[in-house]
Amino acid sequence: MTFQDLGLNAPILKALAEQGYERPSPIQEKAIPPALAGRDVLGCAQTGTGKTCAFAAPILQRLSGRKGKGIRALILTPTRELALQIQENIVAYSRHLPIRSAVIFGGVGQNPQVEQLKKGVDILVATPGRLGDLYNQKFVDLSKLEVFVLDEADRMLDMGFIHDVRRILGWLPKKKQTLFFSATMPPEVQGLVDSLLVDPVKVAVNPVSSPVEVIDQRLYYVDRGNKTKLLATLILEPDVKNALVFTRTKHGANKVAGDLVKAGIAAAAIHGNKSQTARQQALADFKSGKVTALVATDIAARGLDIEELSHVFNYNLPDVPETYVHRIGRTGRAGHGGTAISFCDINEKQELKDIQKLLGKDIPVVEDHPWPMEVFEPLPKDKKGRTVNPEDAEARAAAKERRRQRDAANKAAAAEKKAKAAQKAAEQPAPAQPEKKKPRRGVRNSATLEEALVATAPAHPSALEPAFGDFHRPDPLASDIIMDATARLLAPRKLPRQPEKPRRKDKGEQPPKEAKQSRKGKQASQEKAPKKEKQPSQEKAPKKERKPQEKQAQPAAPAPKSGRKKRGGRGRSGRPPEIILRTNGQKDSTEQPSLMKPYYLSDD
Structure with missing residues (x-):
């Protein structure tokens, strides 16, 4: 069977031919026709069998035949590496179609991803965390979704994303096509399948969790302290073109990569503590051949598509048997051969037993090597029955040492900054600030x-007034x-309203008296003074004879009419207020x- 027999259109067939695809793989042959028909698909296949093309090609053909705006297809993946790989494949398959795609994941700034979303996207590849962040910020609209793909569902469960996946499912339209792929089918994943898929077409390639038959598996019994020596010896063999090494902890990945570099092997480490930029750079160097050994934790066990990967090394056996299948599946992809080598010490016998039970057969053991196992007494266990692994203690000690060094560096940087500031202040003294006089207590106004x-x-006035001759x-x-x-002392003060004095028609206003007379003096002057005839100008001023008590009680009389205009802003009479x-x-x-x-x- 060829891809033309599957019903794909010409632009997609042309792109697949340019990628070197000649015949479809079993999963592609079984999954593409029902997906093109719009049916829900449940695919069970181990990694490296061509699942990406099995769901990408039907999505591209469906979207190219219909017009629409917004995100019409969502592909949800557990890891950043897998998301990037799927996006690269979609770009390659859609190079002859007017389909726009984008990938979003955490660990990097969101602004470039948001800008790409604003330009318009038909297919979105995402990890659960970043998708939730951008959806809550209203940058992602899933109301126009037509196709939903959940890839590596069992890995979602292992990484603790199952609750995020259930929340994301509540954001999707009820009417949509769902393509579900998983290498294993634990009960939690099966429950998700039952609630999500509607009358799905089940596609299974090889028994669940079975390894690829073309991979050459080997087992070395070796003590924990000699694993790095054995690893370096095996990588230096001529048949090892490149090697992907899996460790159990992040600290272990850094340590193994450093030991390999000391042994003269180009190596790099990728794990969760590495930035996304560093992880992508290390992966790019590994694919290009600059790095021979890539040491990784299980975060890289899924989704890494490295062409012609010759060897996979299990430096530490995984705790979950299914993880072993995902690890060795990085080699032997697309039917090519590969070698998977595992190391086992005395404390990993139980993990080995579980893996062989899952495989249904024993892994061949290589006994002829320079560092055979010599320690046969297992490590002690804690109260819960778990093995007290020295690697965990080393990892904690290393993390503590990193924190100590980081704190010391921050403290030294702060001290250096403070010293520079002090030196700069000494070189350029600040201008003297004027002294602030403290207010004196108990001082009254004069x-x-x-x-x-x-x-x-x-x-001492004489000290401030030098003498010049006979005068100062x-x-x-x-x-x-x-x-x-x-x-301050002689500032003008306003008096109560005084009765207005008549004005002379011929000479204008009368000048104010120079000083007030006392009450007794005023009365005496009125008694002694002879009565004179009232002048016309004084007829309207009888208020002079009133007592002072009456003055304050009576309102001010209006000013007499005069031919002169009143001055503005100086009261009714046009005169300034009297001054003491x-x-x-x-x-x-x-x-x-x-x-x-x-x-x-x-x-x-």
Whole structure:
């Protein structure tokens, strides 16, 4: 059977031919026809059998035959590496179609991904975490979705994404086509299948969890301390073109990669603590041949598609038997041969037993090697029956040491920054700040001019006023102080409203009296003064004879009409308010045009 027999259109067939695809694999042959018909598909096949093309080709053909806007196909994957690989394949398969695709995953900034989504996307490849983040930020709209693909469903369960997957399923339209692929089918995944798929077509290639038959599997019994030596010896053999090494911990991956580099082997490590940029660079160097050995944790067990990978090494046996199948599936892809070598120490005997039970056969053992097993006493176990693994203690100690070094580096950087700031401040002293005078307590305002002058005058005037002949020239500073005290003391004060005085029609306003008379003096003057005839200008001023108590009670009389206009802004009468004069008939300094003119004090 050929791809033409599967019903694919010409643009897709042309792209597949350019990729070197001649005949479909078993999973492609069984999954593509029902997917093209719009049926839900449940695919059970181990990794490396061509699952990506099995669901990508039907999606491309369906979307190319229909017009639509928005995200019309969503492919959900557990790891970033697998998401990138699927996106690369979709770009290759759709090179002759007007289909736009994008990939989103965590570990990198979201802004470039958001910009790509804003431009418009037909097919979106995503990991659960980043998809949830962008959906909650309203950057992803799944209301127009037509096809949903869940790849590596069992791996989703292993990595703890099953709850995220269930939440994402609630965002999808009820009417859609679902393509479900998983290498294994545990009960949790089976329950997800029953709730998600509608009358699916089941496609199974090889028994569930069976390894690829073309892979040459070998087993070495070796003590934990000699694993790195044995690994370096085997990688240096001529038939090892490139090697993917799996460790159980992140610390172990870093340690093994460092030991291989010391042995003269180009090696790099990828794991969860590495940035996405570093992981992509290490993977690119491995694919290009710059790196011979790529040391990884199980995060890279799924989705890595490396052409002609010759060897896979299990430095540590996995705790989950199914993970062994995924690891060795990185080699022997698309029917090509490969070799999977596993190391086993005395504490991994139980893991080996579970793996062989899953495979249904024993893995061939290689006994002729330089470092055979010599330690046959297993490590002690804790209260829960778990083996106390020294690697875990080493990993914790290494993490603690990294934290200590990081804190020391931060502390040193802060001290250096502080020292530089102090040095810079010493070289460029800051301008002196004026001293802030503290307010004196128990000081009252001066009541008289004499008190103000005494308070503001210098203690020794002769020291500030040098003599010139027979006279002393006043100090300008002392004059300023006196002027300031005088201006504050003699500020004008408003009196209660006074009765208005009549104006002379011929001469205008009468000048104000120079000083007030006392109550008794006023009465006496009225008794002694002879009665005169009332002048016309004074007829309208009888209020003068009223008592002072009545003055304050009565409102001010309106000003007499005059031929002259009233001055604005000076009250009803057009006159300024009267001022209390300290001396009889003498003007104080506030009545002068300027405070800087001299003033005089009475001799009293």
